[in-house]
Amino acid sequence: MNPRRKKRLLAVTSVIFGLGAVVGLVLYALQENINLFYTPSELIEGKGPNLEKPFIGQKLRIGGMVVPGSVVRDESSLEVSFKLTDTGPIVTIRYQGILPDLFREGQGIVAQGVLIEPDVIEAFEVLAKHDEEYMPAEVAEAVKGIKHEKPKYNLDSGN
Amino acid sequence: MIPEIGYFSLTLAMVLSVLLCIFPLWGAHTGNLRLMRAAPSLAVGQFAFVLISFAALIYASLTDDFTVAYVAYHSSSTLPWYYKITSTWGGHEGAILLWLVMQAGWTAVVAMRSQSLPWILRARVLGVLGFLGVGFMLYTLLMSSPFELLLPYYPVEGRDLNPLLQDPGMIIHPPLLYMGYVGLSVSFSFAIAALLTGKLDNTWAKWSRPWTMTAWGFLTLGITIGSWWAYAELGWGGWWFWDPVENASLMPWLVATALLHSLSVTEKRGVFKSWTVLLAIAAFSFSLLGTFIVRSGIIVSVHAFATDPDRGLFILAFLAIVVGGGLALYALRVSEVKSEGRYKLVSREVALWLNNIFLVVATLIVLLGTLLPMIHKEMGLGSISIGEPFFNKMFAILLVPFAILMGIGPLLRWKQNKWAFLQNKLLLCALASIAVTSAWLFLGYDDVAPLTLLATTLAVWIVFTTVLDIVDKTRVHGSLQNGLKRLSVSYWAMVLGHIGIAFVIAGVTLTSAYSVERDVSMKPLEVVSLNQYDYRFEGVKDIRGPNYSGHAGVVTVLKEGDKVARLYAEKRQYDIGMQFMTEAAIDAGFTRDLYLALGEQLSNGGWSLRIYHKPYVRWMWLGGILISLAGFMILGDKRYRNNKKREQKNQSEVA
Numbered sequence: 001m002n003p004r005r006k007k008r009l010l011a012v013t014s015v016i017f018g019l020g021a022v023v024g025l026v027l028y029a030l031q032e033n034i035n036l037f038y039t040p041s042e043l044i045e046g047k048g049p050n051l052e053k054p055f056i057g058q059k060l061r062i063g064g065m066v067v068p069g070s071v072v073r074d075e076s077s078l079e080v081s082f083k084l085t086d087t088g089p090i091v092t093i094r095y096q097g098i099l100p101d102l103f104r105e106g107q108g109i110v111a112q113g114v115l116i117e118p119d120v121i122e123a124f125e126v127l128a129k130h131d132e133e134y135m136p137a138e139v140a141e142a143v144k145g146i147k148h149e150k151p152k153y154n155l156d157s158g159n
Numbered sequence: 160m161i162p163e164i165g166y167f168s169l170t171l172a173m174v175l176s177v178l179l180c181i182f183p184l185w186g187a188h189t190g191n192l193r194l195m196r197a198a199p200s201l202a203v204g205q206f207a208f209v210l211i212s213f214a215a216l217i218y219a220s221l222t223d224d225f226t227v228a229y230v231a232y233h234s235s236s237t238l239p240w241y242y243k244i245t246s247t248w249g250g251h252e253g254a255i256l257l258w259l260v261m262q263a264g265w266t267a268v269v270a271m272r273s274q275s276l277p278w279i280l281r282a283r284v285l286g287v288l289g290f291l292g293v294g295f296m297l298y299t300l301l302m303s304s305p306f307e308l309l310l311p312y313y314p315v316e317g318r319d320l321n322p323l324l325q326d327p328g329m330i331i332h333p334p335l336l337y338m339g340y341v342g343l344s345v346s347f348s349f350a351i352a353a354l355l356t357g358k359l360d361n362t363w364a365k366w367s368r369p370w371t372m373t374a375w376g377f378l379t380l381g382i383t384i385g386s387w388w389a390y391a392e393l394g395w396g397g398w399w400f401w402d403p404v405e406n407a408s409l410m411p412w413l414v415a416t417a418l419l420h421s422l423s424v425t426e427k428r429g430v431f432k433s434w435t436v437l438l439a440i441a442a443f444s445f446s447l448l449g450t451f452i453v454r455s456g457i458i459v460s461v462h463a464f465a466t467d468p469d470r471g472l473f474i475l476a477f478l479a480i481v482v483g484g485g486l487a488l489y490a491l492r493v494s495e496v497k498s499e500g501r502y503k504l505v506s507r508e509v510a511l512w513l514n515n516i517f518l519v520v521a522t523l524i525v526l527l528g529t530l531l532p533m534i535h536k537e538m539g540l541g542s543i544s545i546g547e548p549f550f551n552k553m554f555a556i557l558l559v560p561f562a563i564l565m566g567i568g569p570l571l572r573w574k575q576n577k578w579a580f581l582q583n584k585l586l587l588c589a590l591a592s593i594a595v596t597s598a599w600l601f602l603g604y605d606d607v608a609p610l611t612l613l614a615t616t617l618a619v620w621i622v623f624t625t626v627l628d629i630v631d632k633t634r635v636h637g638s639l640q641n642g643l644k645r646l647s648v649s650y651w652a653m654v655l656g657h658i659g660i661a662f663v664i665a666g667v668t669l670t671s672a673y674s675v676e677r678d679v680s681m682k683p684l685e686v687v688s689l690n691q692y693d694y695r696f697e698g699v700k701d702i703r704g705p706n707y708s709g710h711a712g713v714v715t716v717l718k719e720g721d722k723v724a725r726l727y728a729e730k731r732q733y734d735i736g737m738q739f740m741t742e743a744a745i746d747a748g749f750t751r752d753l754y755l756a757l758g759e760q761l762s763n764g765g766w767s768l769r770i771y772h773k774p775y776v777r778w779m780w781l782g783g784i785l786i787s788l789a790g791f792m793i794l795g796d797k798r799y800r801n802n803k804k805r806e807q808k809n810q811s812e813v814a
Contacts, residue, residue: 022520025553029549036542075762098678099758
């Protein structure tokens with residue numbers, strides 16, 4: 001091989017190796033950081049065709065409507081817990097900290113956290129609806145069904 | 160009446176942009192100079208009509224003309240006048256109109272500042288810009304006109320600008336960002352024009368470079384201010400969320416950064432030509448992709464606007480035409496491009512080539528992290544999100560070789576360099592930066608994580624090698640003063656940009672590692688300590704603003720008994736819409752920010768408060784400002800300014 005070809009071969013191999021390393025690393029990092037999105041029904045009844053349920057300790061995101069009257073604040077600390085629902089099943093969210101400005105009962109939110117019991121999530125982040133026109137698309141989708149079905153809770157009685 | 164004028168002049172602008180697209184391109188194709196000569200006046204005319212249209216919208220907003228749907232939805236009579244103006248880009252339709260103003264503005268400036276170009280190239284650049292103008296104006300007129308009327312039944316009061324957007328950040332952030340996005344269309348047009356002409360020489364790079372640098376400067380400043388705004392306004396002290404919309408602005412920035420490094424090689428050495436052209440096409444494509452991501456509603460984001468799938472489809476089609484057309488032309492013409500220069504492994508060319516590789520890999524990572532959730536969802540696999548740790552990890556890994564290279568690159572010479580000449584200097588710099596950083600961190604903090612030490616060392620390393628390079632380059636000219644004068648403007652731009660990056664790295668690293676936050680519940684006169692500062696809660700008082708009321712938690716900050724600041728952490732409720740907004744109180748400092756956000760009142764009478772101590776957080780915005788200054792500095796470079804006369808001769812020859 002003449003020196004020029006040798007140099008090219010070296011360049012090409014190093015590029016391929018570099019690319020491989022990058023792809024491998026990216027996939028590895030991805031695997032650890034993909035968080036699945038659940039609705040309360042999916043969390044309880046299972047998600048997808050195989051009705052897969054998340055395992056305890058899994059990091060996940062959940063979106064639904066805050067059940068009116070379910071928000072319980074701790075007297076002295078910033079602990080707060082509330083219930084989320086979409087079409088029936090109810091999931092409890094626990095959170096430590098200040099809730100976002102737009103957090104209100106009866107409205108859509110998305111929480112990110114860890115499943116600690118089959119229907120309890122310890123959230124480290126709670127996101128609320130952004131303005132009148134915006135609703136987290138995932139919540140909107142999950143809640144779409146509600147419009148046809150009568151919600152299991154009554155908005156007026158406050159549960 | 161006024162809104163009709165706005166719509167009508169936008170239609171006229173559209174007609175002019177169609178002509179601007181056809182005449183010069185056809186003229187350049189057939190060699191008809193008269194058609195080509197029409198381009199500059201068409202460009203200026205187009206800008207004038209778009210400006211009239213924009214002025215009409217601002218007028219409607221200032222006069223509370225709620226017959227205009229856009230004004231009714233995004234403004235209100237109680238809004239202060241400056242936010243009424245701001246509201247014209249607070250919603251989708253208006254934001255697109257602002258985009259058009261920028262697009263037409265850049266086109267007009269290119270038309271006026273390109274006398275030195277040969278007509279055939281000038282006409283093609285303006286023609287391509289005209290084509291892009293057609294696309295956006297068609298979109299505005301067909302899909303998102305801000306001049307829709309609510310007649311005969313119009314509201315007496317508007318719905319108000321979203322309180323989140325009632326912030327000084329909103330006044331400057333979108334215009335700057337759009338200046339950057341749209342500015343990249345100029346680099347794109349230069350690339351396409353050069354491909355059409357078939358002359359990809361270094362004069363092309365020389366013409367493209369100041370435009371690219373300026374656009375990049377705006378983009379940098381826009382992103383920086385966006386980050387600062389998120390920090391100050393969103394109330395939870397974050398400055399970058401890896402949100403899809405942030406990513407949408409970061410991708411064109413990364414590609415544009417690669418582009419201007421590659422342009423410098425093409426200009427000075429005549430190599431990497433085809434790569435540079437590809438980057439120019441890619442940079443603008445990414446800014447269009449960003450628009451698509453933001454406007455189509457396929458993502459979940461704190462920025463998501465009211466969305467409409469048809470709009471997304473239009474932008475996607477336009478994106479396909481621009482990217483597809485650009486790449487097809489590239490594929491047809493690239494084989495004719497020959498690189499001239501030769502270079503060895505240890506040379507500045509290779510260093511800049513590696514710089515490009517790292518930036519492109521970074522772009523692809525952001526792209527993957529942004530698009531994967533969308534693809535996943537579109538394929539019906541359910542919705543997923545890719546967390547911040549993914550991006551943080553990938554960028555941390557990329558940072559190490561990138562920053563090391565950034566220190567070495569500027570010291571290398573073109574073509575080839577003896578490694579032995581550099582070895583000792585670099586070793587000295589490396590040891591010095593390790594020593595300085597260790598002293599800095601170990602004296603300041605009890606606990607120093609290895610990664611924090613590494614990243615901070617890299618920031619210091621960039622500064623040291625840059626200073627070493629300045630010393631090296633000035634020494635040959637005798638006195639320091641004499642030497643400093645001889646350095647070119649673009650050299651200083653590089654120095655500024657690299658120092659800026661060092662500040663960003665140090666700021667991001669230190670604030671991530673050493674920020675402390677506490678959520679507390681406090682009763683009046685209670686004191687909480689955090690990092691040597693004592694926070695005394697004085698109570699809550701009522702406040703009243705022009706269009707909101709609310710209350711502010713008053714906190715006195717003390718350090719060793721001395722008063723440092725009195726902070727008012729506000730909770731506002733806006734009169735229209737009754738939305739609550741947390742307005743954080745910040746005591747800014749060069750080495751630390753004290754940041755306070757007020758929560759709700761608890762049932763025991765206390766208030767919840769979130770207190771942050773954020774060291775060096777300002778450094779990253781300082782860095783961002785330095786980097787953008789580097790972009791604007793090139794406008795002062797004589798090489799790009801005074802070539803008008805020199806090249807007028809060439810022009811007459813070509814003509």
